[in-house]
Amino acid sequence: MTAEREMDEQVAKALIAKHFANAGKDEIAVAEIYAEDAVLEFPQGRERIRGKANILAFRSAYPASLEFEMRRTIGSGNLWVNEYVISYDGKPSYVIGVMEFAESKVIRETVYVTDAWEPPAWRAQWVEPMDPS
Numbered sequence: 611m612t613a614e615r616e617m618d619e620q621v622a623k624a625l626i627a628k629h630f631a632n633a634g635k636d637e638i639a640v641a642e643i644y645a646e647d648a649v650l651e652f653p654q655g656r657e658r659i660r661g662k663a664n665i666l667a668f669r670s671a672y673p674a675s676l677e678f679e680m681r682r683t684i685g686s687g688n689l690w691v692n693e694y695v696i697s698y699d700g701k702p703s704y705v706i707g708v709m710e711f712a713e714s715k716v717i718r719e720t721v722y723v724t725d726a727w728e729p730p731a732w733r734a735q736w737v738e739p740m741d742p743s
Contacts (some may be wrong), residue, residue, distance in 0.1 A: 616687035617711050625714065626683050626690060634676030641666040645715035652721050674698040688712060702726060 625643055632639035644650075644662040651658050659665050677700075681693040692707040703723050710718040729737065 615713070617690075617714065619686065621714065622685065622690055622711065623683060626692060626709065627680075630678050630680050630692070630694065633678045637666055637669045640669065643709075643716050644719075645712065645717045648716055649718045650721070651719070652723070654723060675700075685709075696723070 629640055629643045641662055644665055646662050647660070648662050648665060649658060649660055650665050650668075659668055675698070677697040679695040679697075681695065683690060683692050685691050688711040690709045690711070692705075692709065694705050694707070695702050696705050697703070703725050705724075706722045708720045709716045
């Protein structure tokens with residue numbers, strides 16, 4: 611079988627669930643999902659981290675307390691999207707993370723982070739409040 615073999619849905623979801631269950635607690639376990647030459651990107655900060663060792667070092671040195679709340683994981687084959695809330699020292703941010711797999715390892719992850727905002731009053735007639743989680 612080739613490196614492009616598609617991930618089984620149950621395998622992918624189990625790997626991702628384990629990854630996020632350990633996030634902010636055990637960065638060595640978190641790093642298990644990455645290939646040795648994985649790339650982690652944060653487009654909003656125009657940052658790219660190359661290699662599993664650098665990803666692990668970056669996350670291990672992170673200066674804030676982190677908590678993760680998964681909202682959902684969707685995808686198929688080798689492409690999976692994770693929607694979650696990450697709290698940095700208690701302040702929530704909303705995140706979409708795109709994981710690309712090869713041979714059951716993440717080869718590229720792109721993470722988009724946004725802060726919450728107060729919706730403007732002008733559109734209140736068309737919207738309903740959402741539960742923050």
